[in-house]
Amino acid sequence: MAILLVLLLLATVAGHAALWIAFVNHIHGVAFPRPVMRVLSTSAYSWLLAGPVLLALWVVRAWPELTSTSAWPTLPSGLLFYGVFCCALAVGPLPRWLWQRLTVRSPAILRSNHTARLNLARTVSHSPARGPWQHLTRVPGNEVLLLDVNEKTIDVPGLPLALDGLSIVHLSDLHFTGRIGREYFDEVVRLANELEPDLVAITGDLVDKARCIPWIAPTLGKLVVPHGAYYVLGNHDLRVDLVELRGELAKAGLIALGGGWRKVEINGQLIALAGNELPWIAPPAHMADCPRAPRGGEPFRVLLSHSPDQYAWARERGFDLMLAGHTHGGQIQFPLLGPVVAPSRCGVRYASGTFHEPPTVMHVSRGVSGLLPLRINCRPELTKLVLRAGSPVRSTASAPKATTLRPVS
Numbered sequence: 001m002a003i004l005l006v007l008l009l010l011a012t013v014a015g016h017a018a019l020w021i022a023f024v025n026h027i028h029g030v031a032f033p034r035p036v037m038r039v040l041s042t043s044a045y046s047w048l049l050a051g052p053v054l055l056a057l058w059v060v061r062a063w064p065e066l067t068s069t070s071a072w073p074t075l076p077s078g079l080l081f082y083g084v085f086c087c088a089l090a091v092g093p094l095p096r097w098l099w100q101r102l103t104v105r106s107p108a109i110l111r112s113n114h115t116a117r118l119n120l121a122r123t124v125s126h127s128p129a130r131g132p133w134q135h136l137t138r139v140p141g142n143e144v145l146l147l148d149v150n151e152k153t154i155d156v157p158g159l160p161l162a163l164d165g166l167s168i169v170h171l172s173d174l175h176f177t178g179r180i181g182r183e184y185f186d187e188v189v190r191l192a193n194e195l196e197p198d199l200v201a202i203t204g205d206l207v208d209k210a211r212c213i214p215w216i217a218p219t220l221g222k223l224v225v226p227h228g229a230y231y232v233l234g235n236h237d238l239r240v241d242l243v244e245l246r247g248e249l250a251k252a253g254l255i256a257l258g259g260g261w262r263k264v265e266i267n268g269q270l271i272a273l274a275g276n277e278l279p280w281i282a283p284p285a286h287m288a289d290c291p292r293a294p295r296g297g298e299p300f301r302v303l304l305s306h307s308p309d310q311y312a313w314a315r316e317r318g319f320d321l322m323l324a325g326h327t328h329g330g331q332i333q334f335p336l337l338g339p340v341v342a343p344s345r346c347g348v349r350y351a352s353g354t355f356h357e358p359p360t361v362m363h364v365s366r367g368v369s370g371l372l373p374l375r376i377n378c379r380p381e382l383t384k385l386v387l388r389a390g391s392p393v394r395s396t397a398s399a400p401k402a403t404t405l406r407p408v409s
Contacts, residue, residue: 002067008087009059013052015086018094020048021341028343029309031235031279101337101348109356111153111388117379120187121145133179137373143380144373145184148366149191150383154354156361158320159389160300162269166387168302169197169225172325173205173367175236176212180369185219188368188382193224195384198266200225202254203325204234204277204306206245208371213240213248221252227266232258232275234306234326236371257304261285272299274319276310284310287317308350308364315360321387322362327351329366333377352381 024044027037106113121137137144159166169192174185192200200223207213223229231254237245246256255262257275259282264271274285291298301319303310308324329352330339342351355362366381 005067009055011090012083012086013055014094015089016051016055017048018089018097019086020044020051022347024048025342025347026345029279029307029345034239098337104338107354107356109155109157109361110354111155112151113153114151116149118147118149118191119145120147120184123183123187133373137180139374141376142373143375143378144180144370146379147188147191147368148379148381149195150381151195151386152354152363152383153386153388154361154363156320156387156389158300158359159387160269161389162267163271163300163387164389166199166266167195167197168199168201168323168385168387169195170201170203170323170363170365170383170385171368172203172306172323172365173234173328173369174202174207175205175367175369175371176207176215177209177369177371178212179371179373182212182215182219184369185215186222189219189222191382193222195382197225197384199227199264199273200229201302201304201323202229202231203304203323203365204232205236205325205367206231206233206249207240208236210240210244213245216248217252220249220254223253227264228255229253230255230257230273230275230304232256232277232304232306233281234277235280238280257285259283259285261287261290263299270299272301274301274303276303276305276313278305278310278313279307284313307344308362309345311350311355311357311360311362314362315357319360322360323365323385324350324362325365325367327364327366328370328375329378329381331370331372331375331378335377339378 024041027040027044032040136142171188171192174188176185202220206220207216220229231249233242233245249256257273258277259275261272261274264273272290274287274290276284278284285303290301301317301321303314303319303322305314305322305324307326310324311322314322327339327342327344327348327350330342330348332341333339339348339351342348344350350362350364352364352366355364363383363385365383366378368380368382370380
């Protein structure tokens with residue numbers, strides 16, 4: 001009897017946690033005003049933590065009655081319904097989600113992934129805005145100053161042969177706040193330049209604090225790229241003056257794609273680069289006057305979007321490649337399970353990595369930084385994507401050799 005009761009209580013707690021974590025993930029994929037978002041998030045996290053505590057107190061008080069075969073304590077009908085609902089989550093959707101997380105595999109289109117893991121803490125000082133942030137970066141296991149520099153080779157079915165080998169450096173979620181010093185981002189840009197990409201794509205959340213807007217020119221303004229550095233904005237960029245932000249980005253040589261699209265010619269082949277900043281900044285690129293499919297000399301389509309929630313939008317409009325960020329890979333990833341919290345209507349489904357749902361290949365970056373300087377088992381990343389034309393079942397034998405990076409002393 002006691003064992004069954006303990007299992008029911010554990011199921012209730014698991015279902016409770018799953019419900020409120022899903023709620024938090026979902027609301028962060030919606031364009032609520034910032035004060036509303038703060039109230040919703042605080043309330044959800046408070047109840048997420050308070051629920052098990054209140055349940056434990058009730059169990060301690062009522063344990064003799066709970067283990068009695070003759071009497072059970074009565075509960076208000078509302079709480080009883082909630083408990084049954086949480087148990088149902090724990091024995092229904094939650095096990096399926098756990099199985100999907102445990103059996104996740106890299107998609108066939110990911111031909112290779114070479115990673116150099118660099119400890120930037122040895123050469124970079126950070127300048128926390130307030131005392132606690134300075135100490136948070138030193139918490140054991142915090143990887144916020146450890147950078148993964150990836151070179152991923154992916155097969156893109158719609159890629160024209162003339163673009164075979166096209167390389168794109170994908171940067172996302174820089175979060176200039178002052179909590180991590182500018183030297184860190186100087187080093188990220190230096191490493192990006194060493195990767196020698198054809199294009200640079202920045203997918204939002206560049207600046208959180210107005211005082212950090214002057215960082216743009218000495219950091220992102222030093223990107224060296226033959227065919228341009230392009231960007232879209234994210235929800236955190238709304239915390240500063242967008243006119244000033246866009247002006248500084250333009251002065252630094254970066255090209256805005258939010259709400260529009262433009263053609264770039266590489267090796268005689270046209271590429272349509274488009275931007276989608278939904279749900280926070282409307283409108284997305286209007287693609288009606290852009291050719292739909294990459295056939296007959298029509299452009300290869302690439303979308304920059306801050307949120308991976310726009311994946312369906314990209315697929316409906318025939319994009320070949322979509323680049324996104326926003327989720328930070330969950331920032332904390334648990335052994336076997338991976339991330340649990342990710343700010344997306346899809347939860348952790350697209351938290352980070354490479355995905356292929358025809359006709360669109362999507363890469364979601366874990367980001368370069370974050371508002372909260374804390375990452376556990378989830379390093380920030382700088383990624384170079386090398387695109388290959390052909391079928392996802394092609395051999396990996398011809399994958400290009402990884403770029404050699406100058407080591408950090």
